[in-house]
Amino acid sequence: MRSAESWVPPVPSPDEIREAEERKLPYVGDEREGPRRSVPNTYPLPNKRWPAFSYVAPPPLIDMRNWTFETYGLVNNPLRLTYAEFKELPTVSTKQDHTCVDHVTTPGHDFEGVDFQTIVGLCDPEPDCEWVLVECDGGYTITHPITTPMVLIYKRNGQPLEPVNGYPLRLWALGEWGWKTPKWVRRIKFCEEREVDYWMGWYYLRGMDPEVLAGGYDTNVGSDLDPAVVADFNLFTYAEITRDRRRQLHLLGARPWGIAQHRAPVYIGDENWNTENYKYTLG
Protein backbone atom coordinates (compact mmCIF):
# COMPACT_ATOMS: atom_id res chain seq x y z
CA MET A 1 0.00 0.00 0.00
CA ARG A 2 1.32 3.39 -0.91
CA SER A 3 1.91 5.77 2.03
CA ALA A 4 0.81 9.38 2.09
CA GLU A 5 4.37 10.69 2.14
CA SER A 6 5.44 8.86 -0.99
CA TRP A 7 2.38 9.82 -3.04
CA VAL A 8 2.89 12.67 -5.45
CA PRO A 9 -0.14 14.29 -7.08
CA PRO A 10 -0.18 13.47 -10.77
CA VAL A 11 0.88 16.36 -12.95
CA PRO A 12 -0.88 16.31 -16.30
CA SER A 13 1.20 16.91 -19.35
CA PRO A 14 0.43 19.90 -21.60
CA ASP A 15 -1.08 17.52 -24.14
CA GLU A 16 -3.39 16.01 -21.51
CA ILE A 17 -4.44 19.48 -20.39
CA ARG A 18 -5.18 20.50 -23.95
CA GLU A 19 -7.22 17.33 -24.59
CA ALA A 20 -9.19 17.85 -21.39
CA GLU A 21 -9.89 21.45 -22.35
CA GLU A 22 -11.17 20.27 -25.70
CA ARG A 23 -13.41 17.71 -24.02
CA LYS A 24 -15.05 20.38 -21.85
CA LEU A 25 -18.62 21.20 -22.71
CA PRO A 26 -19.14 24.83 -23.65
CA TYR A 27 -21.09 26.80 -21.12
CA VAL A 28 -22.44 30.30 -20.82
CA GLY A 29 -20.61 32.70 -18.57
CA ASP A 30 -17.25 33.73 -17.25
CA GLU A 31 -14.86 30.84 -16.69
CA ARG A 32 -13.63 32.19 -13.34
CA GLU A 33 -17.14 32.71 -11.99
CA GLY A 34 -18.36 29.35 -13.22
CA PRO A 35 -21.32 28.63 -15.47
CA ARG A 36 -24.25 30.97 -15.21
CA ARG A 37 -27.48 29.66 -13.76
CA SER A 38 -29.43 31.36 -16.51
CA VAL A 39 -28.85 33.89 -19.22
CA PRO A 40 -29.39 37.48 -18.01
CA ASN A 41 -32.66 39.20 -18.89
CA THR A 42 -34.50 35.95 -19.38
CA TYR A 43 -37.54 34.55 -17.65
CA PRO A 44 -36.83 31.08 -16.31
CA LEU A 45 -39.73 28.64 -16.41
CA PRO A 46 -40.01 25.55 -14.20
CA ASN A 47 -38.57 22.54 -15.93
CA LYS A 48 -41.52 20.24 -15.37
CA ARG A 49 -43.16 21.17 -18.62
CA TRP A 50 -41.43 22.25 -21.77
CA PRO A 51 -43.66 24.44 -23.93
CA ALA A 52 -42.78 24.72 -27.58
CA PHE A 53 -41.67 28.24 -28.37
CA SER A 54 -41.73 28.21 -32.14
CA TYR A 55 -43.45 26.20 -34.81
CA VAL A 56 -41.44 26.96 -37.92
CA ALA A 57 -42.45 24.65 -40.77
CA PRO A 58 -43.98 21.83 -38.71
CA PRO A 59 -44.65 18.66 -40.71
CA PRO A 60 -48.34 17.77 -40.78
CA LEU A 61 -47.74 14.05 -40.69
CA ILE A 62 -44.87 11.65 -39.97
CA ASP A 63 -45.18 8.05 -41.07
CA MET A 64 -43.03 6.07 -38.64
CA ARG A 65 -43.39 2.87 -40.65
CA ASN A 66 -40.93 4.11 -43.24
CA TRP A 67 -39.13 6.71 -41.12
CA THR A 68 -35.36 6.59 -41.64
CA PHE A 69 -32.48 8.71 -40.47
CA GLU A 70 -30.18 9.29 -43.42
CA THR A 71 -26.79 10.82 -44.01
CA TYR A 72 -25.36 11.64 -47.41
CA GLY A 73 -22.84 13.89 -49.06
CA LEU A 74 -19.11 13.83 -48.42
CA VAL A 75 -19.04 10.54 -46.55
CA ASN A 76 -17.70 7.12 -47.40
CA ASN A 77 -20.44 5.24 -45.52
CA PRO A 78 -23.83 6.91 -45.97
CA LEU A 79 -26.23 5.80 -43.23
CA ARG A 80 -29.85 4.75 -43.50
CA LEU A 81 -31.21 3.76 -40.09
CA THR A 82 -34.71 2.98 -38.91
CA TYR A 83 -35.82 4.37 -35.56
CA ALA A 84 -35.21 1.02 -33.83
CA GLU A 85 -31.74 0.81 -35.33
CA PHE A 86 -30.99 4.39 -34.36
CA LYS A 87 -31.92 3.74 -30.72
CA GLU A 88 -29.45 0.85 -30.57
CA LEU A 89 -26.52 3.23 -31.07
CA PRO A 90 -24.51 4.11 -27.93
CA THR A 91 -26.21 6.88 -25.96
CA VAL A 92 -25.02 9.88 -23.98
CA SER A 93 -26.87 11.94 -21.38
CA THR A 94 -26.54 15.69 -20.88
CA LYS A 95 -28.27 18.24 -18.69
CA GLN A 96 -29.05 21.29 -20.81
CA ASP A 97 -30.89 24.59 -20.61
CA HIS A 98 -33.12 25.64 -23.47
CA THR A 99 -32.78 29.33 -24.28
CA CYS A 100 -35.17 30.85 -26.79
CA VAL A 101 -34.37 34.11 -28.58
CA ASP A 102 -37.58 35.43 -27.03
CA HIS A 103 -35.60 35.37 -23.77
CA VAL A 104 -37.46 32.57 -22.08
CA THR A 105 -35.35 29.86 -20.50
CA THR A 106 -36.31 26.38 -19.36
CA PRO A 107 -33.44 25.00 -17.30
CA GLY A 108 -32.22 21.53 -16.57
CA HIS A 109 -33.55 19.13 -19.18
CA ASP A 110 -32.06 15.66 -18.87
CA PHE A 111 -31.55 14.73 -22.49
CA GLU A 112 -30.59 11.31 -23.75
CA GLY A 113 -29.48 10.60 -27.27
CA VAL A 114 -26.65 9.80 -29.62
CA ASP A 115 -23.55 11.94 -29.71
CA PHE A 116 -23.10 13.51 -33.14
CA GLN A 117 -19.45 12.45 -33.19
CA THR A 118 -20.67 8.85 -33.02
CA ILE A 119 -22.56 9.48 -36.26
CA VAL A 120 -19.49 11.14 -37.73
CA GLY A 121 -17.38 8.12 -36.81
CA LEU A 122 -19.86 5.77 -38.46
CA CYS A 123 -20.10 7.86 -41.62
CA ASP A 124 -16.36 8.31 -42.11
CA PRO A 125 -16.46 11.77 -43.73
CA GLU A 126 -13.85 12.85 -46.21
CA PRO A 127 -11.08 15.17 -45.01
CA ASP A 128 -12.40 18.29 -46.74
CA CYS A 129 -15.82 18.00 -45.09
CA GLU A 130 -16.25 20.96 -42.75
CA TRP A 131 -19.99 21.69 -42.49
CA VAL A 132 -23.18 19.75 -42.03
CA LEU A 133 -26.66 20.68 -43.17
CA VAL A 134 -29.47 19.20 -41.08
CA GLU A 135 -32.74 18.65 -42.94
CA CYS A 136 -35.99 18.23 -41.06
CA ASP A 137 -39.45 16.99 -41.90
CA GLY A 138 -41.43 20.03 -42.97
CA GLY A 139 -38.52 21.72 -44.72
CA TYR A 140 -36.60 23.40 -41.90
CA THR A 141 -32.82 23.33 -42.37
CA ILE A 142 -29.88 24.45 -40.27
CA THR A 143 -26.11 24.47 -40.79
CA HIS A 144 -23.42 23.75 -38.22
CA PRO A 145 -19.65 23.23 -38.39
CA ILE A 146 -18.93 19.52 -38.20
CA THR A 147 -16.92 20.07 -35.00
CA THR A 148 -19.85 21.60 -33.09
CA PRO A 149 -20.65 19.55 -29.97
CA MET A 150 -24.12 18.20 -30.71
CA VAL A 151 -26.38 15.42 -29.51
CA LEU A 152 -29.22 13.81 -31.47
CA ILE A 153 -31.74 13.51 -28.66
CA TYR A 154 -34.81 11.30 -28.46
CA LYS A 155 -35.53 11.25 -24.71
CA ARG A 156 -36.12 13.98 -22.15
CA ASN A 157 -36.26 13.25 -18.42
CA GLY A 158 -36.43 9.55 -19.17
CA GLN A 159 -39.48 9.88 -21.41
CA PRO A 160 -39.72 9.94 -25.19
CA LEU A 161 -39.76 13.42 -26.68
CA GLU A 162 -43.13 15.09 -27.07
CA PRO A 163 -44.45 15.78 -30.59
CA VAL A 164 -44.25 19.56 -30.24
CA ASN A 165 -40.65 19.22 -29.11
CA GLY A 166 -39.49 17.26 -32.10
CA TYR A 167 -40.34 13.60 -31.68
CA PRO A 168 -38.86 11.31 -33.00
CA LEU A 169 -35.49 13.05 -33.25
CA ARG A 170 -34.12 16.46 -32.38
CA LEU A 171 -30.65 17.87 -32.79
CA TRP A 172 -29.28 19.60 -29.70
CA ALA A 173 -26.35 21.97 -30.26
CA LEU A 174 -24.79 22.64 -26.87
CA GLY A 175 -24.78 26.28 -25.81
CA GLU A 176 -26.78 27.55 -28.78
CA TRP A 177 -30.07 29.35 -29.17
CA GLY A 178 -33.20 27.30 -29.53
CA TRP A 179 -33.57 27.95 -33.25
CA LYS A 180 -30.23 26.19 -33.79
CA THR A 181 -31.68 22.96 -32.37
CA PRO A 182 -34.10 21.76 -35.03
CA LYS A 183 -36.98 19.40 -34.38
CA TRP A 184 -38.14 16.41 -36.44
CA VAL A 185 -34.67 15.77 -37.88
CA ARG A 186 -34.63 13.45 -40.86
CA ARG A 187 -31.42 13.79 -42.91
CA ILE A 188 -27.92 15.22 -42.54
CA LYS A 189 -25.83 16.32 -45.52
CA PHE A 190 -22.07 16.54 -45.08
CA CYS A 191 -20.76 19.48 -47.12
CA GLU A 192 -17.43 20.97 -47.99
CA GLU A 193 -18.63 24.53 -47.39
CA ARG A 194 -21.46 26.29 -45.73
CA GLU A 195 -24.82 26.09 -47.47
CA VAL A 196 -27.81 28.39 -47.15
CA ASP A 197 -30.20 27.21 -44.48
CA TYR A 198 -33.80 28.17 -43.71
CA TRP A 199 -33.43 31.51 -41.92
CA MET A 200 -30.46 32.61 -43.99
CA GLY A 201 -32.45 32.10 -47.16
CA TRP A 202 -35.45 33.81 -45.56
CA TYR A 203 -33.55 36.98 -44.75
CA TYR A 204 -31.55 37.02 -47.99
CA LEU A 205 -34.70 36.58 -50.08
CA ARG A 206 -36.24 39.53 -48.27
CA GLY A 207 -33.31 41.76 -49.10
CA MET A 208 -31.16 41.82 -45.99
CA ASP A 209 -27.67 43.14 -46.63
CA PRO A 210 -25.35 40.08 -46.73
CA GLU A 211 -22.83 41.89 -44.52
CA VAL A 212 -25.45 42.42 -41.83
CA LEU A 213 -26.70 38.88 -42.28
CA ALA A 214 -23.22 37.43 -41.86
CA GLY A 215 -22.49 39.62 -38.87
CA GLY A 216 -25.58 38.91 -36.85
CA TYR A 217 -26.50 35.37 -37.87
CA ASP A 218 -24.22 33.14 -35.81
CA THR A 219 -24.78 34.53 -32.35
CA ASN A 220 -24.27 32.09 -29.52
CA VAL A 221 -26.08 32.50 -26.25
CA GLY A 222 -24.28 35.20 -24.32
CA SER A 223 -21.75 35.92 -27.07
CA ASP A 224 -20.12 39.34 -27.24
CA LEU A 225 -21.01 40.99 -30.52
CA ASP A 226 -20.54 44.43 -32.00
CA PRO A 227 -23.66 46.34 -30.82
CA ALA A 228 -23.87 48.20 -34.13
CA VAL A 229 -24.04 44.93 -36.06
CA VAL A 230 -26.67 43.55 -33.71
CA ALA A 231 -28.65 46.79 -34.05
CA ASP A 232 -28.64 46.49 -37.85
CA PHE A 233 -29.68 42.85 -37.67
CA ASN A 234 -32.46 43.53 -35.18
CA LEU A 235 -33.69 46.48 -37.23
CA PHE A 236 -34.22 44.23 -40.23
CA THR A 237 -35.76 41.37 -38.28
CA TYR A 238 -38.10 43.70 -36.33
CA ALA A 239 -36.78 42.09 -33.16
CA GLU A 240 -37.82 45.02 -30.96
CA ILE A 241 -41.25 45.18 -32.50
CA THR A 242 -41.96 41.48 -32.24
CA ARG A 243 -40.94 41.50 -28.59
CA ASP A 244 -43.23 44.45 -27.89
CA ARG A 245 -46.34 42.34 -27.55
CA ARG A 246 -48.63 45.33 -27.07
CA ARG A 247 -47.58 46.88 -30.35
CA GLN A 248 -47.79 43.50 -32.07
CA LEU A 249 -51.29 43.03 -30.71
CA HIS A 250 -52.27 46.46 -32.03
CA LEU A 251 -50.78 45.86 -35.47
CA LEU A 252 -51.71 42.25 -36.12
CA GLY A 253 -54.46 41.35 -33.72
CA ALA A 254 -54.46 38.46 -31.31
CA ARG A 255 -52.96 35.18 -32.51
CA PRO A 256 -52.64 36.18 -36.16
CA TRP A 257 -51.00 32.98 -37.32
CA GLY A 258 -53.97 30.69 -36.85
CA ILE A 259 -54.46 27.68 -34.68
CA ALA A 260 -53.64 25.14 -37.38
CA GLN A 261 -50.05 26.27 -37.57
CA HIS A 262 -49.60 25.44 -33.89
CA ARG A 263 -50.47 21.80 -34.38
CA ALA A 264 -47.93 19.11 -33.82
CA PRO A 265 -47.50 16.37 -36.41
CA VAL A 266 -49.72 13.32 -36.49
CA TYR A 267 -47.82 10.05 -36.28
CA ILE A 268 -48.70 6.87 -38.11
CA GLY A 269 -47.54 3.46 -36.94
CA ASP A 270 -45.75 4.75 -33.87
CA GLU A 271 -45.58 3.08 -30.47
CA ASN A 272 -45.26 6.24 -28.36
CA TRP A 273 -47.51 8.80 -30.05
CA ASN A 274 -50.38 7.57 -32.19
CA THR A 275 -53.94 8.66 -32.75
CA GLU A 276 -55.18 6.34 -29.97
CA ASN A 277 -53.17 7.70 -27.05
CA TYR A 278 -52.52 11.20 -28.31
CA LYS A 279 -54.79 13.80 -29.85
CA TYR A 280 -53.40 17.17 -30.81
CA THR A 281 -51.19 19.14 -28.46
CA LEU A 282 -51.41 22.90 -28.50
CA GLY A 283 -48.28 24.59 -27.21
Place this chain on the structure above:
Amino acid sequence: MERDWLPKAKEWYFACKTQDVPDGGLRRVHVYDQEVLLANLGGDFYAMEPWCPHNLAPLEFGHLNHACEVVCPEHAMKIDVKTGENVCGPYGSPGAKFEPNWTFPAKVENGRVYVRVKSDEEIEEYYRGFKIPFKVMDETAG
Protein backbone atom coordinates in the same frame (compact mmCIF):
# COMPACT_ATOMS: atom_id res chain seq x y z
CA MET B 1 -16.44 38.18 -40.21
CA GLU B 2 -15.31 36.49 -43.36
CA ARG B 3 -18.15 35.71 -45.69
CA ASP B 4 -18.03 33.37 -48.64
CA TRP B 5 -21.55 31.99 -48.81
CA LEU B 6 -23.83 34.82 -49.97
CA PRO B 7 -24.45 35.94 -52.61
CA LYS B 8 -23.61 33.03 -54.88
CA ALA B 9 -19.88 33.07 -55.54
CA LYS B 10 -19.68 30.00 -57.79
CA GLU B 11 -21.55 28.36 -60.63
CA TRP B 12 -21.30 24.70 -59.67
CA TYR B 13 -22.22 23.50 -56.22
CA PHE B 14 -21.71 20.13 -54.58
CA ALA B 15 -24.88 18.02 -54.52
CA CYS B 16 -23.88 14.55 -53.30
CA LYS B 17 -21.68 11.62 -54.22
CA THR B 18 -22.56 9.19 -56.95
CA GLN B 19 -23.12 6.46 -54.34
CA ASP B 20 -26.06 8.41 -52.91
CA VAL B 21 -28.25 7.92 -56.00
CA PRO B 22 -28.79 4.30 -57.09
CA ASP B 23 -28.70 3.46 -60.77
CA GLY B 24 -32.12 4.13 -62.26
CA GLY B 25 -33.22 5.86 -59.06
CA LEU B 26 -34.20 9.28 -57.82
CA ARG B 27 -32.98 11.28 -54.84
CA ARG B 28 -33.87 14.69 -53.47
CA VAL B 29 -30.75 16.55 -52.34
CA HIS B 30 -30.02 19.99 -50.96
CA VAL B 31 -27.74 22.01 -53.24
CA TYR B 32 -26.47 25.24 -51.68
CA ASP B 33 -29.74 27.15 -51.33
CA GLN B 34 -32.35 24.97 -52.97
CA GLU B 35 -33.54 21.42 -53.31
CA VAL B 36 -33.15 19.48 -56.53
CA LEU B 37 -34.17 16.04 -57.73
CA LEU B 38 -31.25 13.97 -59.00
CA ALA B 39 -31.80 11.09 -61.44
CA ASN B 40 -29.13 8.51 -62.21
CA LEU B 41 -29.50 7.09 -65.72
CA GLY B 42 -26.72 4.55 -65.97
CA GLY B 43 -24.09 6.91 -64.61
CA ASP B 44 -25.48 10.05 -66.28
CA PHE B 45 -26.93 12.44 -63.71
CA TYR B 46 -29.80 14.83 -64.38
CA ALA B 47 -31.11 17.49 -62.04
CA MET B 48 -34.64 18.92 -61.90
CA GLU B 49 -36.98 20.67 -59.54
CA PRO B 50 -38.21 18.10 -57.01
CA TRP B 51 -41.93 18.93 -56.91
CA CYS B 52 -44.66 17.94 -59.33
CA PRO B 53 -46.16 21.03 -61.03
CA HIS B 54 -49.64 19.53 -60.78
CA ASN B 55 -50.07 19.35 -56.99
CA LEU B 56 -46.49 19.88 -55.70
CA ALA B 57 -46.14 16.22 -54.77
CA PRO B 58 -42.59 15.05 -53.94
CA LEU B 59 -41.22 13.47 -57.10
CA GLU B 60 -38.52 11.59 -55.16
CA PHE B 61 -41.09 8.93 -54.27
CA GLY B 62 -42.02 8.40 -57.91
CA HIS B 63 -40.07 6.26 -60.32
CA LEU B 64 -38.24 6.47 -63.63
CA ASN B 65 -39.75 4.64 -66.59
CA HIS B 66 -37.93 3.37 -69.68
CA ALA B 67 -38.53 6.63 -71.56
CA CYS B 68 -36.51 8.54 -68.94
CA GLU B 69 -39.64 10.13 -67.50
CA VAL B 70 -40.36 10.68 -63.84
CA VAL B 71 -43.77 9.29 -62.93
CA CYS B 72 -45.33 11.27 -60.10
CA PRO B 73 -46.35 9.08 -57.13
CA GLU B 74 -49.69 10.85 -56.60
CA HIS B 75 -51.41 11.08 -59.98
CA ALA B 76 -48.92 9.45 -62.37
CA MET B 77 -48.11 12.65 -64.20
CA LYS B 78 -45.05 12.16 -66.41
CA ILE B 79 -42.20 14.65 -66.61
CA ASP B 80 -39.17 14.32 -68.87
CA VAL B 81 -36.02 14.23 -66.76
CA LYS B 82 -33.79 15.80 -69.38
CA THR B 83 -36.02 18.69 -70.47
CA GLY B 84 -38.53 19.12 -67.64
CA GLU B 85 -41.44 19.04 -70.08
CA ASN B 86 -44.78 17.62 -68.94
CA VAL B 87 -45.13 14.60 -71.21
CA CYS B 88 -48.62 13.75 -70.04
CA GLY B 89 -50.94 15.13 -67.42
CA PRO B 90 -52.41 13.48 -64.32
CA TYR B 91 -53.61 9.92 -65.04
CA GLY B 92 -52.84 10.29 -68.72
CA SER B 93 -55.01 13.35 -69.35
CA PRO B 94 -53.62 15.14 -72.40
CA GLY B 95 -55.03 18.57 -71.68
CA ALA B 96 -53.07 19.56 -68.59
CA LYS B 97 -50.81 22.51 -69.28
CA PHE B 98 -48.29 23.36 -66.60
CA GLU B 99 -45.08 25.30 -66.70
CA PRO B 100 -42.22 22.89 -67.36
CA ASN B 101 -39.98 22.08 -64.43
CA TRP B 102 -36.65 23.84 -64.32
CA THR B 103 -33.73 21.56 -65.11
CA PHE B 104 -30.18 22.17 -64.01
CA PRO B 105 -26.92 21.00 -65.61
CA ALA B 106 -25.15 18.32 -63.59
CA LYS B 107 -21.62 16.93 -63.86
CA VAL B 108 -19.58 14.25 -62.13
CA GLU B 109 -16.03 14.81 -60.92
CA ASN B 110 -14.12 12.29 -58.79
CA GLY B 111 -17.30 10.51 -57.79
CA ARG B 112 -18.95 13.76 -56.72
CA VAL B 113 -22.01 15.22 -58.40
CA TYR B 114 -22.07 18.99 -58.94
CA VAL B 115 -25.13 20.94 -60.04
CA ARG B 116 -25.24 24.34 -61.66
CA VAL B 117 -28.07 26.06 -59.81
CA LYS B 118 -29.67 29.19 -61.18
CA SER B 119 -27.97 32.45 -60.34
CA ASP B 120 -29.76 35.24 -58.52
CA GLU B 121 -29.93 37.25 -61.74
CA GLU B 122 -31.56 34.40 -63.68
CA ILE B 123 -34.14 33.88 -60.96
CA GLU B 124 -34.86 37.60 -60.78
CA GLU B 125 -35.24 37.78 -64.56
CA TYR B 126 -37.75 34.94 -64.43
CA TYR B 127 -39.86 36.68 -61.80
CA ARG B 128 -39.67 39.99 -63.67
CA GLY B 129 -41.33 38.29 -66.65
CA PHE B 130 -44.60 37.83 -64.76
CA LYS B 131 -47.59 39.89 -65.89
CA ILE B 132 -48.81 40.01 -62.30
CA PRO B 133 -45.88 41.23 -60.23
CA PHE B 134 -44.56 38.71 -57.74
CA LYS B 135 -44.15 39.79 -54.13
CA VAL B 136 -42.41 37.84 -51.41
CA MET B 137 -44.81 37.30 -48.54
CA ASP B 138 -43.77 38.59 -45.16
CA GLU B 139 -44.98 37.21 -41.84
CA THR B 140 -46.75 40.51 -41.22
CA ALA B 141 -48.83 40.05 -44.37
CA GLY B 142 -50.88 37.31 -42.77
